[in-house]
Amino acid sequence: MPDKKITADCSSCTLAKRCLPSGIPVTDLYRFTNIVSTNQTFSTGDVLFKQGVKAANLYVVKTGAFKTQIINQFGDAHVSGFYLSGDIIGLESMAGGVTLNSSIAIEPSLACKISYRPLALLRREFPSLSDLAVKIYSQALATTQDTQNCLSIHSAPSRLAQFLILFSQRTNQLSYQQSDLHLNMSRQDMASHLGIAVETVSRSFTKLIDSGCITKTGRLIQIIDRTGLEKIAQCSSY
C-alpha cells in the first residue's frame, strides 16, 4: 500500500510540531494526512501556482526555498516574499479565490500540498486547528510588516543589512546567535524584493564587507559583527 505510506508521512515529519498537524489531536492525525499530498518535488524555476488563477491550495515548504512574485500589466515582476522550511505559501489568496501572486521554486525543493476546502472542514471540526490558523496568520502578518519596515529604510546598505538580519532570524530561529546564512536567491531576486538595482545590491554587499560586519563566499554569508550590522540597518529609516 504505497499510497498509505505517503499520506501517513506527517506523523514522522520533522516539521510536524510547527506545521498544521500540531493543531490536531494525535488520535485524529489520520484525518489530516488524508488531505495532504506530501513531499512533492520541485526543481529550480518550477511553478507552484500562477498569478490570477483559481486559488485552491496551501503549500508547506519542507526543504528548499520558494519565492512569490507579483507581475503588473507592464510585465515588471516584484518579488514579494521568500519562503523557507516550515513556511506556508498561499495564505493571502484564501479569501479571494484567486491567486494574487505566482510562486516559484528558487532551488530544488520539497513541499506538501493541502487543499483549502477539506482543510476548512477540518478547521470547523477541530477548534485547536482554528486556533493554530489564527496564530499562523497572525505571524504571517507580522512577517510582512517586518518586510514592509525593511522596504521603508532608505539607504541601500541599510536595507540590505536589515534584510540579512531578518533572514537570519527566520533561518536560525532556534539559535539566534548562529551567524552563518545561505542566501538561496539570486541577486536579481534580492534586488527586486528590496526595491533596488542589482548592481546596488552588489555594491552594498561590498560596503557591508568593508565595514567588517559580514564575510561572503558566493551565496554563503557569515555575520561577524551582528551589533554593527544592526547599527547600519538603523541608519536613515523614516
Add this chain to the structure above:
Amino acid sequence: MPDKKITADCSSCTLAKRCLPSGIPVTDLYRFTNIVSTNQTFSTGDVLFKQGVKAANLYVVKTGAFKTQIINQFGDAHVSGFYLSGDIIGLESMAGGVTLNSSIAIEPSLACKISYRPLALLRREFPSLSDLAVKIYSQALATTQDTQNCLSIHSAPSRLAQFLILFSQRTNQLSYQQSDLHLNMSRQDMASHLGIAVETVSRSFTKLIDSGCITKTGRLIQIIDRTGLEKIAQCSSY
C-alpha cells in the same frame, strides 16, 4: 438599563455585515455583543495601544481613521498602515502576545474594542466565526502585500499614484469609479508610510496635478483620469 443598550448595539450597526458579528448566527448575536465595548471615542493623536505592551484587544474602526507605526531603537517612526471604517486593528499581534506597533487616531474617531480571549472562545464555538476570521486575515495579508508592492515602486510620483489608487479602492469599495477621496493623514504620515521625504510628497502631488490626473484642494483629492494615474503608477517598478 443603559449598559444593555450599549452592548446590544451591534445588531443595528451599519458595519455589522462586514464586521465580526456577520460570523455569528443572529440568534446568538447577544453572545458577541457581550464581549464588545462599542463606540469608544478618540480624538486626533489619541493612542489605541502602544508598541511593546501586552496585546489584548482588537479594534474595529467605526468612523474616522487610525494609523499604526513602528518605532525603532533610534526613535525613528515608520507608519506601517492606515485604518478606515470597517478595518480591524491589532490582527498581527494576536499570536505573539505583545503589540508590534502603536496605533494612533489621525482624526476624531469611533472604534469598538474586542478582547482576544473571549473572542477566541466564541470562535471555537461558532465555526462560521472561524471561517470569517480566516477570511479577514487573508484579506489583511492581501492588503499588506499591496502596500509592500507599492513601496517597491521606485519613482516618487509613481509610488504616490499607486498609493492613491489603493486608497481609493479601499475607501470606495462599493462604487469603484467614485473619484473623490479624502486623505485623512498628514503629509508627514504619508511620507513616512511611502518611504519618501515630505517635500517629495508635495512635489509628487504637483506632478500628478500637472499631468492632469488629479485635482487637489487641501486634503481632498479628485481623480480626474484614473487610467492615466494607473499608467504613472506602473512606471519604473521592479
Add this chain to the structure above:
DNA sequence: GCATAATATTGATACAGATCATTTCTTCTA
C-alpha cells in the same frame, strides 16, 4: 477676526543610486 502656530509648498544644492558598459567570477555541460 486676528495673531500665532502648525502644516504644506517651493527653491537651490549635493549626493546616493539607477543606468549602461565592462570585467571577473561561478556554474553547468559536453
Add this chain to the structure above:
DNA sequence: TAGAAGAAATGATCTGTATCAATATTATGC
C-alpha cells in the same frame, strides 16, 4: 577538464530625491 553561458562585481556617468532654507497656506486659540 575545457569551454560556454550565466551570474555577480566593478567602473563611469547622469538623473532623482534628500536635505536645508525660505515662503505660502491652512488650522487653532484668544
